[in-house]
Amino acid sequence: MTTTHVRTRMAPSPTGDMHVGSMGIVLKNYAYAKKHGGSFVLRIEDTDKVREVEGAVDRIQDIITAYGLDWDEGPGKGGDFGPYIQSQRIDLYTQMARELVENDKAYYCTCSKERLEEVRDSMRAQKLPPKYDQRCRNQQELVLGEMANGAQAVIRLKTPKDQDVSFTDLIRGTITFNSNTVDDQVLLKSDGYPTYHLAVVVDDHGMDITHIMRGEEWISSTPKHVLLYQAFGWEMPVFAHIPVYLNPDGKGKMSKRKGTVSAQSFLDRGYLPEALLNFFMILGWAHPDEKEILSLEEYIQYFDPKDVSPKSVVFDMKKLDWMNGMYIRQLPLEELESKLQPFIPEEFPKEKVALVLPLIFERLEKLSDFAELTSFFQGEITIPTDLLLKKSSVDQVNEQITACIEALTNIEWSIETIETAIRNLQEKNDWKKKQFFMMVRVAATGKKATPPLFETMQLIGKEAILQRLNQSLQQV
RNA sequence: GGCCCCAUCGUCUAGUGGUUAGGACAUCAGGUUCUCAUCCUGGUAACCGCAGUUCGAUUCUGCGUGGGGUCACCA
Numbered sequence: 001m002t003t004t005h006v007r008t009r010m011a012p013s014p015t016g017d018m019h020v021g022s023m024g025i026v027l028k029n030y031a032y033a034k035k036h037g038g039s040f041v042l043r044i045e046d047t048d049k050v051r052e053v054e055g056a057v058d059r060i061q062d063i064i065t066a067y068g069l070d071w072d073e074g075p076g077k078g079g080d081f082g083p084y085i086q087s088q089r090i091d092l093y094t095q096m097a098r099e100l101v102e103n104d105k106a107y108y109c110t111c112s113k114e115r116l117e118e119v120r121d122s123m124r125a126q127k128l129p130p131k132y133d134q135r136c137r138n139q140q141e142l143v144l145g146e147m148a149n150g151a152q153a154v155i156r157l158k159t160p161k162d163q164d165v166s167f168t169d170l171i172r173g174t175i176t177f178n179s180n181t182v183d184d185q186v187l188l189k190s191d192g193y194p195t196y197h198l199a200v201v202v203d204d205h206g207m208d209i210t211h212i213m214r215g216e217e218w219i220s221s222t223p224k225h226v227l228l229y230q231a232f233g234w235e236m237p238v239f240a241h242i243p244v245y246l247n248p249d250g251k252g253k254m255s256k257r258k259g260t261v262s263a264q265s266f267l268d269r270g271y272l273p274e275a276l277l278n279f280f281m282i283l284g285w286a287h288p289d290e291k292e293i294l295s296l297e298e299y300i301q302y303f304d305p306k307d308v309s310p311k312s313v314v315f316d317m318k319k320l321d322w323m324n325g326m327y328i329r330q331l332p333l334e335e336l337e338s339k340l341q342p343f344i345p346e347e348f349p350k351e352k353v354a355l356v357l358p359l360i361f362e363r364l365e366k367l368s369d370f371a372e373l374t375s376f377f378q379g380e381i382t383i384p385t386d387l388l389l390k391k392s393s394v395d396q397v398n399e400q401i402t403a404c405i406e407a408l409t410n411i412e413w414s415i416e417t418i419e420t421a422i423r424n425l426q427e428k429n430d431w432k433k434k435q436f437f438m439m440v441r442v443a444a445t446g447k448k449a450t451p452p453l454f455e456t457m458q459l460i461g462k463e464a465i466l467q468r469l470n471q472s473l474q475q476v
Numbered sequence: 477g478g479c480c481c482c483a484u485c486g487u488c489u490a491g492u493g494g495u496u497a498g499g500a501c502a503u504c505a506g507g508u509u510c511u512c513a514u515c516c517u518g519g520u521a522a523c524c525g526c527a528g529u530u531c532g533a534u535u536c537u538g539c540g541u542g543g544g545g546u547c548a549c550c551a
Contacts, residue, residue, distance in 0.1 A: 011551090012551090013550080013551045015550080015551070045551065047550090047551080048549095048550055048551065050550085051550060051551080109549095113548095113549070116548085116549085120548090124477090127477060127478085128477090128478075129477080129478045129479070129547060130478095130547065130548095131547085152549095154549055156549095169481095172481070172482085175480070175481075176480090177479070177480070178479085181478075181479050181480090181547090182479095183547080183548095185548095186548080186549045187549095188549085189549040190549060191549075193549085195548090195549070195550085195551085196550070196551050197551095199551095200551095215545095216481075216482095216544085216545060217545055217546070217551095218545095218546090218551095219480060219481065219545070219546080220479070220480055220481090220545065220546040220547070221546075221547090221551095222480095223480095241481085241545095243481090243482085243544085243545095244544075244545070246543095246544075248487090250486095250487085250543085251543095252544080253544075253545080282488070282489080282500085283488065283489095284488075284489085285488095285489090286488085286489050286490065286499095288490095289490095289499095290489070290490060290498090290499055290500075292488095292489095292499090292500055292501090309482095309488090309489075310481075310482060310483095311481090311482050311483065311543090311544085312481090312482075312543085312544055312545080313487090313488065313489095314486095314487055314488075316487050316488065316501070316502085318487080318501060318502055319487075319488070319500080319501045319502080320501095321501090322500090322501055322502085323501085325513095325514095329514075360513090361514095362513060362514045362515095363512070363513045363514080364513095365513095422510090423510095426510095433510065434510070434511085436510085437510035437511075438510075438511060440510085441510075441511060442511095447511090447512090448511060448512080449511055449512035449513080450511070450512070451511095451512080451513085452509095452510075452511090453510055453511080454510090
């Protein structure tokens with residue numbers, strides 16, 4: 001069937017902050033829907049009341065927006081397929097689960113958690129994959145009796161025996177599992193909430209989702225979903241399982257253990273949303289001409305899930321840093337200034353920000369580098385004496401600083417006059433250019449790497465420069 | 477361990493039954509320069525292994541190896 005409309009979705013659970021990997025998946029779902037003039041749906045999968053985190057739903061919405069993306073239907077937007085929060089759809093799932101039982105596609109199970117644990121343990125002991133032993137599957141009368149006496153029950157999928165379960169993955173082609181490896185999955189929990197597996201299938205179908213783009217970690221549970229589509233007699237959507245991001249060391253999928261992974265944390269560390277998005281775009285996918293700096297519009301134009309590489313990819317922080325720098329350098333300075341606001345230290349004079357930016361913007365890899373790069377523009381600094389004396393002697397440095405103080409004291413303070421004064425001194429005394437300039441730089445800033453010397457000195461101000469020169473003089 | 481997926485420079489990728497296997501990041505060297513950064517030039521660096529198909533395989537097939545994912549009344 002050819003779909004004339006495309007509907008994609010992102011279905012996060014409100015159990016914490018959104019992972020960077022999830023944001024990469026949001027981007028793909030968003031882009032593909034836009035490409036086809038379709039809709040991107042946001043659905044909240046809050047079926048685990050134990051793990052639910054207060055405020056997480058708001059944070060999910062905020063972070064998607066902060067990255068410059070948006071959804072067409074979902075919380076805060078409405079839409080024709082609502083509600084978009086699963087806890088508000090419980091009746092639907094209960095009804096669908098019962099329907100499966102009635103059609104002999106599912107069954108009640110009263111096994112206790114303890115018994116299930118024992119079963120799994122014994123299977124593990126026999127080196128078999130841990131699965132439910134299907135005790136209740138063939139004795140429903142007994143189970144119903146237990147339930148009548150007040151026993152708690154769940155509803156399980158009646159997985160067919162020895163049957164190929166296949167589905168098409170846009171990225172990998174056909175994937176087939178044998179149903180014997182598929183557990184009799186719990187569909188409806190004893191607290192009345194559905195499990196993920198029931199809820200996604202019911203909702204993806206009910207919300208008319210045409211393309212499911214989700215993380216690769218879902219591949220192994222997809223047969224359960226396929227079996228459910230078949231049990232309901234529903235047409236399956238198209239799947240595209242997006243490879244996971246691996247830790248920068250290449251070992252295992254990106255996780256908290258090896259660094260901060262929330263989408264929010266990258267913003268907090270001074271990465272621009274545009275750069276992040278661009279980085280996600282080219283991780284595991286390439287523009288036809290291998291263009292790497294791409295706008296969202298260009299991405300939307302060219303992106304197709306079938307072109308996504310099937311292999312998991314290392315999250316290369318170095319390349320992200322490079323890309324972030326590219327975006328920062330592209331920014332009009334006024335815009336950079338406003339984006340920089342949260343990263344400007346309180347003690348840094350506001351009026352000096354705009355003056356300092358032309359000097360440092362191309363040295364900024366992340367917005368958070370601002371503090372470090374501008375630390376010497378105001379206030380007290382420490383001047384490393386050993387740097388002052390590098391490639392020279394105490395006597396000479398003494399002489400040089402003294403001469404600088406004298407030459408700078410009575411000039412009108414401008415870049416040109418400073419430059420003239422310093423250059424004249426160097427030429428007149430035939431001092432080694434590199435040594436002398438570096439010494440002045442260190443005396444003026446305390447650092448050996450700074451923006452151009454004269455501009456920097458001019459901005460620091462005459463009074464402060466003379467003070468620092470005197471400070472240096474005393475140190476040598 | 478079972479099941480599933482994957483395999484081109486260190487990393488992300490392009491690519492073809494016959495190519496000097498291309499690009500980007502990183503790295504190295506040089507240029508510009510008062511340092512750093514930017515910018516410009518150039519270099520090092522890859523088809524996992526073994527069979528098979530073929531006149532010819534990096535490309536197709538099988539096996540092996542390696543990596544990843546997953547095995548809950550969590551998503």
